Amino acid sequence: xxxxxxxxxxxLQQFQPQPLQQPPPMQxxxxxQxxxxxQIPQEQPIINDNNANxxxxxxxxxxxxxIQVAPQTPEEAAAVxxxxxENISATASTNTNTPPSSSLQIxxxxxxxxxxxxxxxxxxxxxxxxxSSANEFVIMHATPECDLGCVRIYRIASIIAFxxxxxxxxxxxxEEDFAAATATGGNTGGRGGGDLVFVMSTGDVPRIxxxxxxxxxxxxxxxxxxxxLQFGSVFVNTDYMPSMIxxxxxxxxxxxxxxxxxxxxxxxxxxxxxxxxxxxxxxxDGSGEEFKGQSSFASGLVxxxxxxxxxxxDYWNDLIPQIIWRGTDFVFLHTMFPxxxxxxxxxxxxxxxxxxxxxxxxxWAIDALWEMGxxxxxxxxxxxxxxxxxxxxEEFREGGDITLPWVNIKFASCNFNRxxxxxAENPDFVQLQSVGIRAIGERVNM
Numbered sequence: 507x508x509x510x511x512x513x514x515x516x517x518l519q520q521f522q523p524q525p526l527q528q529p530p531p532m533q534x535x536x537x538x539q540x541x542x543x544x545q546i547p548q549e550q551p552i553i554n555d556n557n558a559n560x561x562x563x564x565x566x567x568x569x570x571x572x573i574q575v576a577p578q579t580p581e582e583a584a585a586v587x588x589x590x591x592e593n594i595s596a597t598a599s600t601n602t603n604t605p606p607s608s609s610l611q612i613x614x615x616x617x618x619x620x621x622x623x624x625x626x627x628x629x630x631x632x633x634x635x636x637x638s639s640a641n642e643f644v645i646m647h648a649t650p651e652c653d654l655g656c657v658r659i660y661r662i663a664s665i666i667a668f669x670x671x672x673x674x675x676x677x678x679x680x681e682e683d684f685a686a687a688t689a690t691g692g693n694t695g696g697r698g699g700g701d702l703v704f705v706m707s708t709g710d711v712p713r714i715x716x717x718x719x720x721x722x723x724x725x726x727x728x729x730x731x732x733x734x735l736q737f738g739s740v741f742v743n744t745d746y747m748p749s750m751i752x753x754x755x756x757x758x759x760x761x762x763x764x765x766x767x768x769x770x771x772x773x774x775x776x777x778x779x780x781x782x783x784x785x786x787x788x789x790x791d792g793s794g795e796e797f798k799g800q801s802s803f804a805s806g807l808v809x810x811x812x813x814x815x816x817x818x819x820d821y822w823n824d825l826i827p828q829i830i831w832r833g834t835d836f837v838f839l840h841t842m843f844p845x846x847x848x849x850x851x852x853x854x855x856x857x858x859x860x861x862x863x864x865x866x867x868x869x870w871a872i873d874a875l876w877e878m879g880x881x882x883x884x885x886x887x888x889x890x891x892x893x894x895x896x897x898x899x900e901e902f903r904e905g906g907d908i909t910l911p912w913v914n915i916k917f918a919s920c921n922f923n924r925x926x927x928x929x930a931e932n933p934d935f936v937q938l939q940s941v942g943i944r945a946i947g948e949r950v951n952m
Contacts, residue, residue: 630655780806871941888915916947
C-alpha cells in the first residue's frame with residue numbers, strides 16, 4: 507500500500523499544474539437569462555477549436571493559468587442567479603421558450619479533484635478544457651492511445667463547445683470578440699478570465715474501476731470528484747458517482763439532433779414520424795445511407811397512426827406475435843457483477859460434447875449453457891430462450907403446423923478485436939451458431 511501511495515503521489519506531482527491559491531467556490535452552473543430562437547446560419551459552422559488528443563503529461567502546457575471554475579465570489583454568484591431567476595419569472599408568461607428556473611448545484615472543485623476523477627475511469631474518460639489564454643477548447647485523454655470512445659468524444663466536444671459559446675458568450679467569447687478584446691487589451695477570457703476543466707465520459711455505461719463501486723473504498727472518494735458529463739446511462743444509486751450528470755448519447759437521434767436544433771432551429775428527422783420511402787431514396791437523416799429492398803421506412807420514430815397501421819378496428823390481429831430484441835453484445839454488467847460473463851465454447855460447451863448422442867440431442871449445447879446459472883449474462887439467457895423457441899417451431903413445422911418462434915432475442919453486432927462488427931463476423935458466434943446457439947441475428951429496420 508505504501509508503494510502504491512508513493513506511486514500515486516509521484517504521478518499526481520508529475521501532472522500537477524500551477525497550484526491554486528484559495529480557489530473560489532462554484533455555487534451554480536451559469537445559466538443564460540433567456541433562450542432565444544436559434545438563428546439559422548447560411549451553412550453549418552465548422553468548430554475551429556483545437557481538439558488536441560494530447561496525453562495527461564501535457565496538461566501543464568495546455569493550461570497556462572491556475573484553474574478558476576467560478577471567477578465570481580459566492581455573493582456575486584448569488585446576486586447574478588437571483589437576477590436571472592427574477593428575469594425568467596417575469597418573462598415566463600410571455601415567452602414559451604423560457605427554460606425552468608432551476609439550476610444545477612455544483613460543489614467547489616479544483617484541478618486536483620479533476621485529476622482524481624479521471625483516475626476512476628478504466629477508459630472512455632476525458633478532460634474537457636477551456637484554455638482562456640488562447641480562447642480554445644481542448645480534449646485530453648489519459649490512455650497512451652485514444653481508441654475506444656475517441657470518435658464519440660470529438661463529435662460531442664464540437665457540439666458542447668459551440669453550445670457554450672452560443673449560450674454563454676460573455677464567458678466563452680467568439681473568435682472575433684476574442685481577437686477584438688486582445689487587440690484593445692481588454693478582458694479576453696470572459697467573466698474573470700479563468701480556465702475551465704471538467705470530465706466527460708462517452709461509454710454506454712460509466713467505464714470505471716470496480717473498486718470505485720465498493721463502499722469499502724468509499725467509492726474512490728467520489729464525493730470529491732469534479733463534474734462528470736456522462737453521455738450514456740448513469741447509475742441509479744448516486745452514491746457511486748454523485749457528480750455524474752446524465753447527458754444524451756452521442757449517436758443519432760440524440761446529440762446530433764440537439765446540434766441540429768441549436769444550429770438550424772428545427773427538429774431532426776430522427777425525432778419525427780417515419781415515412782415510407784421508395785427504393786433508393788436516401789434516409790433523409792443526413793447520413794447519406796440508402797435503403798435496400800422494395801421499400802422501407804425513412805429515419806424517424808414509428809407511430810401507428812401516421813403510418814396507417816391502426817386505421818382498422820381489428821388491427822391487433824395484424825401484429826406479429828413475437829417478442830423481439832436486437833442490440834450489441836456489450837459487457838455492461840461485468841463491472842458490477844464480475845462473475846457474470848458471456849459463454850465460452852471451450853470452457854462451457856466442449857466438456858459436454860458427449861451428450862450429443864450422435865446428433866440426436868439437438869438441445870445438448872443449450873442445456874450446457876443453462877448449467878452456467880447466474881453466471882450467464884441476461885442477454886445471453888435471452889439467446890437461449892430464442893434457441894429453444896426456434897427448435898420448438900421447427901418441430902411444429904415438421905408436423906405441418908407453421909408456427910413462429912415466440913421470442914427472437916439475438917445480437918446484430920458485437921465487439922471483436924476492439925472493433926464493432928456484425929455478429930456474423932465473430933468466429934466465436936459462428937461456432938456457437940453451429941451447435942444450435944442462435945446468437946446471430948439480422949439487423950432490424952424500424
